[in-house]
Amino acid sequence: xxxxxxxxxxxxxxxxxxxxxxxxxxxxxxxxxxxxxxxxxxxxxxxxxxxxxxxxxxxxxxxxxxxxxxxxxxxxxxxxxxxxxxxxxxxxxxxxxxxxxxxxxxxxxxxxxxxxxxxxxxxxxxxxxxxxxxxxxxxxxxxxxxxxxxxxxxxxxxxxxxxxxxxxxxxxxxxxxxxxxxxxxxxxxxxxxxxxxxxxxxxxxxxxxxxxxxxxxxxxxxxxxxxxxxxxxxxxxxxxxxxxxxxxxxxxxxxxxxxxxxxxxxxxxxxxxxxxxxxxxxxxxxxxxxxxxxxxxxxxxxxxxxxxxxxxxxxxxxxxxxxxxxxxxxxxxxxxxxxxxxxxxxxxxxxxxxxxxxxxxxxxxxxxxxxxxxxxxxxxxxxxxxxxxxxxxxxxxxxxxxxxxxxxxxxxxxxxxxxxxxxxxxxxxxxxxxxxxxxxxxxxxxxxxx
Amino acid sequence: xxxxxxxxxxxxxxxxxxxxxxxxxxxxxxxxxxxxxxxxxxxxxxxxxxxxxxxxxxxxxxxxxxxxxxxxxxxxxxxxxxxxxxxxxxxxxxxxxxxxxxxxxxxxxxxxxxxxxxxxxxxxxxxxxxxxxxxxxxxxxxxxxxxxxxxxxxxxxxxxxxxxxxxxxxxxxxxxxxxxxxxxxxxxxxxxxxxxxxxxxxxxxxxxxxxxxxxxxxxxxxxxxxxxxxxxxxxxxxxxxxxxxxxxxxxxxxxxxxxxxxxxxxxxxxxxxxxxxxxxxxxxxxxxxxxxxxxxxxxxxxxxxxxxxxxxxxxxxxxxxxxxxxxxxxxxxxxxxxxxxxxxxxxxxxxxxxxxxxxxxxxxxxxxxxx
Numbered sequence: 001x002x003x004x005x006x007x008x009x010x011x012x013x014x015x016x017x018x019x020x021x022x023x024x025x026x027x028x029x030x031x032x033x034x035x036x037x038x039x040x041x042x043x044x045x046x047x048x049x050x051x052x053x054x055x056x057x058x059x060x061x062x063x064x065x066x067x068x069x070x071x072x073x074x075x076x077x078x079x080x081x082x083x084x085x086x087x088x089x090x091x092x093x094x095x096x097x098x099x100x101x102x103x104x105x106x107x108x109x110x111x112x113x114x115x116x117x118x119x120x121x122x123x124x125x126x127x128x129x130x131x132x133x134x135x136x137x138x139x140x141x142x143x144x145x146x147x148x149x150x151x152x153x154x155x156x157x158x159x160x161x162x163x164x165x166x167x168x169x170x171x172x173x174x175x176x177x178x179x180x181x182x183x184x185x186x187x188x189x190x191x192x193x194x195x196x197x198x199x200x201x202x203x204x205x206x207x208x209x210x211x212x213x214x215x216x217x218x219x220x221x222x223x224x225x226x227x228x229x230x231x232x233x234x235x236x237x238x239x240x241x242x243x244x245x246x247x248x249x250x251x252x253x254x255x256x257x258x259x260x261x262x263x264x265x266x267x268x269x270x271x272x273x274x275x276x277x278x279x280x281x282x283x284x285x286x287x288x289x290x291x292x293x294x295x296x297x298x299x300x301x302x303x304x305x306x307x308x309x310x311x312x313x314x315x316x317x318x319x320x321x322x323x324x325x326x327x328x329x330x331x332x333x334x335x336x337x338x339x340x341x342x343x344x345x346x347x348x349x350x351x352x353x354x355x356x357x358x359x360x361x362x363x364x365x366x367x368x369x370x371x372x373x374x375x376x377x378x379x380x381x382x383x384x385x386x387x388x389x390x391x392x393x394x395x396x397x398x399x400x401x402x403x404x405x406x407x408x409x410x411x412x413x414x415x416x417x418x419x420x421x422x423x424x425x426x427x428x429x430x431x432x433x434x435x436x437x438x439x440x441x442x443x444x445x446x447x448x449x450x
Numbered sequence: 451x452x453x454x455x456x457x458x459x460x461x462x463x464x465x466x467x468x469x470x471x472x473x474x475x476x477x478x479x480x481x482x483x484x485x486x487x488x489x490x491x492x493x494x495x496x497x498x499x500x501x502x503x504x505x506x507x508x509x510x511x512x513x514x515x516x517x518x519x520x521x522x523x524x525x526x527x528x529x530x531x532x533x534x535x536x537x538x539x540x541x542x543x544x545x546x547x548x549x550x551x552x553x554x555x556x557x558x559x560x561x562x563x564x565x566x567x568x569x570x571x572x573x574x575x576x577x578x579x580x581x582x583x584x585x586x587x588x589x590x591x592x593x594x595x596x597x598x599x600x601x602x603x604x605x606x607x608x609x610x611x612x613x614x615x616x617x618x619x620x621x622x623x624x625x626x627x628x629x630x631x632x633x634x635x636x637x638x639x640x641x642x643x644x645x646x647x648x649x650x651x652x653x654x655x656x657x658x659x660x661x662x663x664x665x666x667x668x669x670x671x672x673x674x675x676x677x678x679x680x681x682x683x684x685x686x687x688x689x690x691x692x693x694x695x696x697x698x699x700x701x702x703x704x705x706x707x708x709x710x711x712x713x714x715x716x717x718x719x720x721x722x723x724x725x726x727x728x729x730x731x732x733x734x735x736x737x738x739x740x741x742x743x744x745x746x747x748x749x750x751x752x753x754x755x756x757x758x759x760x761x762x763x764x765x766x767x768x769x770x771x772x773x774x775x776x777x778x779x780x781x782x783x784x785x786x787x788x789x790x791x792x793x794x795x796x797x798x799x800x801x802x803x804x805x806x807x808x809x810x811x812x813x814x815x816x817x818x819x820x821x
Binding site: 336366 | 493496497500518519520521523524741742743744753754755771773775797798
């Protein structure tokens with residue numbers, strides 16, 4: 001039995017009021033969480049926004065750099081605990097969680113944090129000072145208290161959301177997902193280990209309540225000024241419905257990725273499929289950027305054969321972890337359906353990965369995720385544009401030289417990001433996210449006429 | 451052609467057939483039906499060839515695991531029916547609705563299959579205790595609903611068990627005729643009164659009776675079959691709670707309430723016995739497969755992906771993976787004395803769907819269609 005603490009304005013709180021079990025039946029992990037009391041909510045509602053506001057952006061960046069160094073140190077005693085528990089709760093393999101940790105530590109470098117603020121706001125000084133812009137003095141004020149509703153599918157994304165809240169001097173209230181009850185709690189526990197009196201430590205709260213408990217949500221939403229919500233269709237819709245007017249709402253998901261493979265890619269096919277396999281494998285395809293479909297200009301079967309080999313290798317490097325039998329059933333069902341319909345199915349011995357080559361988009365099974373890709377041959381990549389809409393977050397193109405010709409048409413259809421195969425899960429420093437610069441929406445842009 | 455299944459269906463108490471006889475009969479019927487579909491359904495034959503499977507490979511009951519199921523989604527919305535009989539033999543195309551897709555599954559039925567459907571219906575309803583009295587269907591009438599749950603059951607009751615006009619339908623124009631139902635089931639002189647329908651309508655009746663303090667006593671031989679899925683009452687009440695409340699409300703024993711697992715894809719139903727075990731009749735074979743390896747069955751009682759096979763459906767390969775998860779016991783003895791397999795339905799595999807913030811393909815297709 002593992003007691004995972006909540007953090008209420010910097011103070012840890014454990015309990016056994018909420019108990020959840022994860023993992024295979026022969027090796028269940030029981031997670032115990034405390035309940036959220038009226039007192040906790042009251043305390044969070046009175047978090048010290050002024051102390052956050054008085055921090056300079058450099059102090060904030062410096063604090064998070066220390067957090068990054070702490071998590072990067074293998075000697076930090078909580079690190080191993082975090083990795084083991086994250087594996088047990090999320091079902092991801094140790095290799096996958098370690099990769100997530102690397103991503104987190106990279107995001108917590110001074111260079112990354114500075115570049116994020118600079119690119120999102122244009123000038124990091126706006127957070128501390130009034131800067132002249134044309135006829136006005138402009139300044140970024142924090143929105144106040146920010147609720148982060150996390151999806152739990154990618155550990156680094158949770159941290160990204162928290163970071164954004166702090167970089168804009170907001171007070172962070174973090175609602176964990178039952179998909180990952182570990183990373184946010186442990187991440188924030190490190191704040192205390194660095195400096196228990198730091199304004200970020202003392203103003204940050206991490207909680208969990210089931211999504212059915214509307215009462216807690218209603219109490220918390222009544223005093224927050226901004227919401228950053230990550231997740232599937234139902235979560236986004238529900239949050240949208242329950243968020244009062246005037247509260248800034250930033251939505252992340254649900255979306256997906258697509259691979260475009262041009263005929264020139266066949267000159268270095270193995271290189272292309274190694275990269276494609278990495279995109280597909282990353283966090284078992286549960287991310288909003290994960291590719292679900294590949295349009296291939298040319299011999300789709302040849303591409304699929306090479307991809308099969310690459311997926312086998314990538315699976316050895318980043319193995320699949322544990323998933324509920326129902327997820328395996330969905331994959332098996334998709335394979336059976338495809339075979340019956342005459343599509344060509346390449347697959348691993350069990351359900352590690354699946355490639356379904358279909359001649360058209362008309363008769364595909366329900367996408368089961370779990371490292372499954374539909375491969376569709378096209379005469380010209382421009383044909384694929386008919387299947388692109390705002391649900392597509394990212395399109396990765398091989399060879400990348402083709403991207404310049406396609407980027408205008410893709411982004412006009414709603415795509416937010418055009419990248420290379422193998423880079424779908426890696427956001428370039430300074431890039432917008434979901435068609436916006438999120439930090440710019442987490443502040444209020446205020447001005448004084450010169 | 452002499453069908454083994456027709457011999458089996460003559461057996462008066464199929465649920466209590468001696469095990470060795472049931473096993474022998476089951477093997478014969480399934481060998482024959484598999485060969486029939488293999489030879490007469492081109493799509494299924496092609497599918498089997500992908501797995502290097504032919505009728506020669508089925509020699510014992512243990513070989514039934516080699517038979518490849520068709521996912522029920524493959525029957526969905528296809529222009530060309532998946533059929534094992536010539537087009538002119540098809541007398542009815544049955545459809546099933548779905549909560550997950552707008553396209554219905556379409557199953558061709560020939561006269562032989564319909565005749566046997568009625569016969570198997572008589573067998574399982576008689577076994578469940580629907581032998582005499584009055585039936586209140588907690589559903590719309592067949593004129594208002596084309597689902598198997600309504601039409602199939604009505605047909606078996608009227609034509610098979612000769613209930614004639616001793617049947618009423620509780621739902622009209624989308625609403626439950628609560629007072630008419632309560633009035634009829636308490637006053638009819640045709641006894642015992644049986645009920646059949648989805649859990650949420652039972653819930654509705656129980657709530658109404660409790661709220662208005664109505665006396666609604668049923669009979670010691672009444673049977674109350676719940677079917678049609680628990681989804682609509684999930685979160686409101688457990689199966690056990692509903693059974694307790696229904697038993698109390700109608701003054702009956704809990705063993706009179708029987709849950710039915712409606713196998714619409716293979717045109718039959720498996721109804722619980724008095725000990726709440728779902729006994730599989732010998733004309734059906736249920737297999738719980740390893741979800742990660744369809745060629746392997748999981749152990750007795752372990753959760754797997756259910757594969758349902760019928761040996762009485764000749765018009766299409768009723769060898770289906772419905773997406774349901776469940777457990778099968780091949781050796782378990784039940785106190786009721788019935789023989790054969792026992793199955794437990796544990797929900798749908800596909801219900802969980804995608805996790806995280808990845809969009810589901812069907813949502814994507816909806817977006818594309820809207821453009």
